Amino acid sequence: MSAPTQIVLPGDDVDPTELLPPRPATGNDKKSKNPPPLRLGPGLRLLLPSGEVVPTVRGELVADRRKNLLWVESEGGRYYPTTGDLVIGQVIRTTADDAIVALAPHDAPPLRAVLPVLSFAGATRKNRPDLHSGTLVYARVSLAAKHLDTELECVDQNTGKSEGLGPLIGGMVFPVSLLMARRLLIASTEKSGLAVLDALGEEGLPFETAVGRNGRLWVNSDSTRTVVLVGRAITATDSQNLDVQQQRALVKKLVRGG
Numbered sequence: 001m002s003a004p005t006q007i008v009l010p011g012d013d014v015d016p017t018e019l020l021p022p023r024p025a026t027g028n029d030k031k032s033k034n035p036p037p038l039r040l041g042p043g044l045r046l047l048l049p050s051g052e053v054v055p056t057v058r059g060e061l062v063a064d065r066r067k068n069l070l071w072v073e074s075e076g077g078r079y080y081p082t083t084g085d086l087v088i089g090q091v092i093r094t095t096a097d098d099a100i101v102a103l104a105p106h107d108a109p110p111l112r113a114v115l116p117v118l119s120f121a122g123a124t125r126k127n128r129p130d131l132h133s134g135t136l137v138y139a140r141v142s143l144a145a146k147h148l149d150t151e152l153e154c155v156d157q158n159t160g161k162s163e164g165l166g167p168l169i170g171g172m173v174f175p176v177s178l179l180m181a182r183r184l185l186i187a188s189t190e191k192s193g194l195a196v197l198d199a200l201g202e203e204g205l206p207f208e209t210a211v212g213r214n215g216r217l218w219v220n221s222d223s224t225r226t227v228v229l230v231g232r233a234i235t236a237t238d239s240q241n242l243d244v245q246q247q248r249a250l251v252k253k254l255v256r257g258g
Contacts (some may be wrong), residue, residue: 008055008072014044016053016070019063036068042080043072060179073179079104079111079214081144086165086185087152088173088212089113091135099131101139101152103214111214113150115139121155121162129167136168136218138210168210171220174231180238184211195244196237199251200230229254 008014016038040046043057055061059074081087081103089101097117104111115137117128131137143151154165176184186192200207207221207230219230233254237247 006061014053039069041071081150085141085213087214088216115152119153174217196247
């Protein structure tokens with residue numbers, strides 16, 4: 001059984017140990033004796049000198065125990081890049097070495113990132129992808145730090161393969177909330193509370209998706225009708241906060257032309 005969702009409001013008292021309990025040191029494992037320091041992500045602020053942790057936005061309190069990271073997942077608000085995030089962006093312009101990619105073009109100021117043209121599987125100076133203006137790319141955040149440009153990559157540094165990253169050909173992009181983006185990236189229906197993708201597959205609709213943590217959903221299919229239908233089903237689930245039964249009912253209605 002999954003843990004209950006913890007919703008916080010700005011100014012609430014947050015006890016990090018509730019979601020990130022101290023890890024006991026065992027044996028000679030140096031990592032267990034010296035766990036990584038507590039990291040606060042978007043939506044949380046450390047008050048000094050008290051050391052209190054308080055939310056700055058309303059949303060779900062989420063923890064990553066492996067990284068000892070705590071943050072607030074909010075439905076709205078601005079996306080703040082975190083190293084390791086999968087994102088969908090659009091190339092604005094290119095230089096000899098980099099592509100400038102918009103991650104949140106409608107924010108003020110617009111959120112942009114740098115994608116080196118050699119950060120692709122098998123890319124060389126003579127053989128690199130054609131990243132003209134308007135190209136959609138599915139990338140991973142390789143560097144996210146204050147006072148530095150956010151950097152992206154389209155290759156797994158461990159395997160040297162694309163692992164599904166790279167230019168997105170065809171399809172359509174739909175905006176979704178940051179919370180919905182995170183839910184879509186969770187494989188487990190039980191944990192995410194989403195059945196819409198399973199329901200669409202059960203109807204025999206052939207399609208593929210890519211989800212960006214920056215609130216972007218890419219849908220592709222040989223059928224334009226299927227692309228639109230899938231996008232409508234997911235965005236409606238997001239905006240109307242539909243439960244599992246309502247999601248399945250919506251998919252059946254859309255498939256039947258409702």
